[in-house]
Amino acid sequence: MPLRPAASTRVFFLLLTLSAAFAAPAQAASEPPSVVARVTIVASGLDHPWSMAFLPGGDMLITERSGSLRLLRAAGGLSKPLGGLPKVAAQGQGGLLDVVLSPDFATDRYVYLSYAEADGSRSGTAVGRGRLADDGTALEDFRVLFRQEPKLSSGLHYGSRLVFDRQGYLYISLGENNQRPTAQELGKLQGKVVRLKADGSVPPDNPFVGQAGARPEIWSYGHRNPQGMALNPWSGELWENEHGPRGGDEINLVRRGKNYGWPLATHGINYSGLPIPEAKGDILPGMEPPLFWWPKSPAISGMAFYDADRFPAWRNSVFIGALANQNLIRLTLDGDRVVSQERLLVDRKNRIRDVRQGPDGYVYVLTDASPGELLRVAPADSGG
Numbered sequence: 001m002p003l004r005p006a007a008s009t010r011v012f013f014l015l016l017t018l019s020a021a022f023a024a025p026a027q028a029a030s031e032p033p034s035v036v037a038r039v040t041i042v043a044s045g046l047d048h049p050w051s052m053a054f055l056p057g058g059d060m061l062i063t064e065r066s067g068s069l070r071l072l073r074a075a076g077g078l079s080k081p082l083g084g085l086p087k088v089a090a091q092g093q094g095g096l097l098d099v100v101l102s103p104d105f106a107t108d109r110y111v112y113l114s115y116a117e118a119d120g121s122r123s124g125t126a127v128g129r130g131r132l133a134d135d136g137t138a139l140e141d142f143r144v145l146f147r148q149e150p151k152l153s154s155g156l157h158y159g160s161r162l163v164f165d166r167q168g169y170l171y172i173s174l175g176e177n178n179q180r181p182t183a184q185e186l187g188k189l190q191g192k193v194v195r196l197k198a199d200g201s202v203p204p205d206n207p208f209v210g211q212a213g214a215r216p217e218i219w220s221y222g223h224r225n226p227q228g229m230a231l232n233p234w235s236g237e238l239w240e241n242e243h244g245p246r247g248g249d250e251i252n253l254v255r256r257g258k259n260y261g262w263p264l265a266t267h268g269i270n271y272s273g274l275p276i277p278e279a280k281g282d283i284l285p286g287m288e289p290p291l292f293w294w295p296k297s298p299a300i301s302g303m304a305f306y307d308a309d310r311f312p313a314w315r316n317s318v319f320i321g322a323l324a325n326q327n328l329i330r331l332t333l334d335g336d337r338v339v340s341q342e343r344l345l346v347d348r349k350n351r352i353r354d355v356r357q358g359p360d361g362y363v364y365v366l367t368d369a370s371p372g373e374l375l376r377v378a379p380a381d382s383g384g
Contacts, residue, residue, distance in 0.1 A: 036380035037344050037345070037377060037378070037379060037380050038377070038378045038379065038380050038382060039345065039348070039375050039376070039377050039378075040375065040376040040378075041373055041374075041375060041376075042072075042364070042373075042374045042375065042376050043062075043072055043078060043373065043374040044371055044372075044373045044374075045078070045371045046062065046064060046070070046078075046366070046370075046371060046372040046373065046374065047064040047065070047066045047068065047370045047371070047372065048064060048065040048066065048095070048353075048368055048369065048370050048372055049062050049063065049064055049065075049353065049354070049366040049367070049368070049372045049374065050063045050064065050065050050095070050096065050097050050098065050353055050354060050366070050368075051063045051097060051098045051099045051302075051353075051354050051366070052099065052354060052356055052364065052366060052374070053099045053100055053101050053111070053356075054356070054358060054359055055101070055105075055132075056105070056106060057074065058074030058359075059071060059072065059073055059074050059136070060072040060074075060374075061099050061111065061132075062078075062099075062366070062374065063096045063097060063098070063099045063113070064081075064095075064096060065090060065094075065095035065096060065097070066090050066095055066096070067081075067085065067087075067088045067090050067095055067096045067115075068081035068082075068085075068096065069081060069082045069085055069096065069099065069113070069139070070082070071136045072374070079136065079137070080137075082136075082137060082138050082139060083137060083138035083139070084130055084133075084138040084139040084140055084141075084142050085113070085130075085139060085142065086113070086115060086117070086126070086128060086142060086144065087117075087118075088115040088116055088117070089115075089116040089117060089118035089123040090116070091116070091118075091123070091154075091155040092153075092154070092155020092156055093116075093155060093156055093157065093158060094115075094116025094123055094153065094155055094158055095115065095116055096113065096115045097113075097114045097115055097116070097125075097158065097160040098112075098113070098114040098160050098161050098162045099111060099112070099113055099114075099162075100112050100162045100163070100164065102129070102164075102198065103164050103168050103198070108131070109131045109132045110129045110130070110131060110132075110198075111129060111130060111131070111132050111139055112127060112128070112129045112145075112162055112170070113127065113128060113129070113130075113139075114126070114127045114158075114160040114161070114162055114172065115127075115128075115160075116153070116158055116160075117144075117147065117151070118151075119151045121154070122150075122151040122152055122153060122154065123151055123153045123154075123155070124147065124148035124149065124150070124151035124152065124153055124158075124177065124189075125147075125148040125158045125159060125160050125172070125174055125175070126144055126146065126147045126148065127144070127145050127146040127162065127170075127172055127200075128142055128143055128144040128145050128146075129142070129143060129145060130142030130143070145196070145199065145200030146172060146194070146196060146200055146217070148174055148177075148189045148190070149188070149189050149215075150188065152177040152179050152182065152188075152190060153175075153177035153178065154177075154178070156175070156177065156178040156225075157175030157176055157177050157178045157224070157225040157243075158174075158175050158177070158225075159172075159173040159174045159175035159223070159225055159226045159227060159242075160172070160173065160174070160175070160227070161173045161226065161227060161228060161229035161240075161303075162229075163229050163230060163231055163238060164198075164231075165231055165236070165238065166231070166236055168197075168198055169195050169196065169197065169198075169203060170195070170196045170197070170198055171193055171194070171195055171196075171219065171229065171238055171254070172193065172194045172196070173193050173223065173226035173227070173229045173240060173242075174189055174190060174191065174192045174193065174194065174223070174226075175190070175191065175223070175224065175225040175226065175227075176190040176191030176223070176224060176225065176262070177190050180224075180262070180263040180276070180277075180278060181263070181278065183221060183222050183223060183224065183262045183263060184221065184222060184259075184262075184263075184264065186208060186211070186213060186214035186215060186218060186221065187213050187214060187215060188215070189215055189217065189218070191221060191222060191223045191224065191262060192215075192217075192218050192219070192220065192221045192223060193218075193219045193220045193221075193223065193226065193229075193238075193240065193254050194215075194217040194218055194219055195217070195218075195219035196217060202216045202217055206218070206219060207219065207256050207257030208257070219254065219256060219257070220254050220255065220256070220257065220258050220259070220260060221258075221259055221260070222258075222259040222260035222261045222262050222264075222265075222287065222288075223240070223242055223252075223260055223262055224242050224243055224244065224245070224262040224263070224266075225242055225243040226240045226241065226242035226243075227241070227242065227243065227300070227301040227302070228240065228241035228242075228300055228301055228302050228303035228320055228321070229241070229254075229303060230303040230304055230305055230318070231305075232305060233305050233307045234305075234307070235335075235336070237253055237254075237255075237336075238253070238254040238255075239251060239252070239253060239254070239291075239303065239305075239318070240252050240254045240303075241300045241301075241303050241320055242262075242300075243297065243299060243300065243301075244266060244267060244268035244293070244294075244297055245266070245268040245269060245270055245271060245276060245297075246268055246269050246270060246271050246273070246297065247267055247268040247269060247294070247295050247296060247297055248266050248267035248268025248269075248293055248294070248295075248297065249268075249293065249294045249297045249298055249299065249300050250267070250290035250291075250292065250293040250294075251290055251291045251292040251293070251320075251338075252288065252290055252291060253288075253291055253336065255288070258288045259286065259287045259288065260287065260288050260290075261283075261284060261287040261288065261289075263276050263277075263278040263279060264278055264279060264280050264284060264287065265279070265280065265281060265282060265283055265284040265287050265289075266279050266282070267282050267290075267293050267295065268297070291336060291338070292331070292338045297324060298320075298322035298323075298324060298325040298327075298329060299322060299323035299324035299325065300320050300321065300322055300323070300329070301320075301321045301322075301323055301352070301353050301354065301368075302319075302320060302321035302352065302353060302354035302355040302356075302365075302366075303318060303319070303320050303355065304318070304319045304355045304356045304357050304363065305317070305318050305319075305357070306318070306319060306357055306363065307357070308357060308361035309361065310360070310361025310362065310382075311361065311378065311379050311382060313379055314330070314363075314379065316332060316333050316334070317330050317331060317332055317333065318330075318331050318333060319331075319355045319357075319363055320355065321351075321352030321353055321354060321355050321365060321366075322343075322351075322352055323351040323352065323353065323368060324351075325343070326345075326346075326348070326349045326350055326351055326352070327343045327344060327345050327346045327348075327350075327352065328343070328344040328345045328352050328355060328363075328365055328377065329341060329342075329343055329344075330342050330343075330344060344377060345365070345375075345377070348367075350367040350368075350369065350373070350375075351367060351368040351369065352365050352366070352367060352368070353365075353366045353367065353368035353372075354366040358376070362376045362377065362378055363376070363377040363378070364376055364377070365377060
């Protein structure tokens with residue numbers, strides 16, 4: 001059922017931009033022209049919201065990076081921060097990050113959270129779960145299931161997206177904490193995607209189980225700062241997007257045991273304008289090239305495939321938030337090939353942190369600000 005907008009809801013007609021087709025692996029070639037979209041403000045007054053999860057019945061959970069989990073009722077109105085949450089390291093890019101529901105939420109009521117956890121002056125990504133109380137006021141019996149080791153971050157590059165696949169395995173994207181070489185080191189959990197059972201234990205068929213010097217949790221490696229991840233609803237494959245440095249933001253198909261290159265293979269350069277010291281080229285033998293990449297970084301975060309019937313023109317698309325470019329990217333797909341892209345919400349100039357397809361068929365986005373907003377997005381000609 002659709003969420004009902006808050007009393008302050010208003011509708012804006014906003015610009016989008018459209019580009020031509022690309023071959024895979026493809027790259028954006030030029031700034032596209034503009035079209036119009038329809039946006040409704042559903043909730044405001046959020047403190048740097050980071051992620052959202054839809055509950056059965058139309059309510060929604062929203063994380064705030066400062067450490068609060070809020071419940072947005074379908075009838076309107078944000079709750080006070082829920083109790084029972086872990087202590088988070090809310091520094092730099094860290095804090096309370098992703099939220100997803102258990103695949104068996106209807107029976108177990110488990111809510112999974114990723115967050116930055118401190119150990120002295122350094123921190124790393126942690127993941128835990130707790131049961132949502134029947135009255136929605138707290139997470140009960142919260143337990144940590146996973147900790148990124150070693151803890152190396154001073155406030156940067158946590159990654160932290162959570163995705164369950166069709167078999168119920170949990171994938172966690174992990175940034176390299178701004179410590180580039182660690183992404184290639186199998187004895188560390190920086191710059192990796194890990195795969196766990198729902199209770200946090202390691203599946204015996206993970207690719208590095210039993211390999212000396214390698215962490216058994218690792219599913220793939222060579223990632224920089226993956227802040228978007230989603231399961232493709234048509235193929236069942238795991239897609240991930242990650243920040244490049246200066247240029248080279250990319251989308252990858254995350255596959256068992258594969259090396260995605262960072263920092264040895266990258267399309268980006270350092271923020272200083274100098275090359276990445278470890279880089280040997282754009283694509284290297286034995287390393288997976290990106291499915292799609294941008295020569296100028298939009299600073300991508302969040303990812304959602306669109307397979308709803310509500311807006312047929314948006315089917316076979318993937319939506320990605322852009323922080324630096326302050327818009328919402330829609331990529332049109334032909335299988336695993338990106339054939340076109342357009343930019344939504346250009347005139348709003350909001351940093352888009354997360355994007356999800358709602359159960360009502362609308363697209364929902366969170367703006368990275370304080371106060372931040374939850375927006376509901378539809379095509380301009382949809383009338384809704």
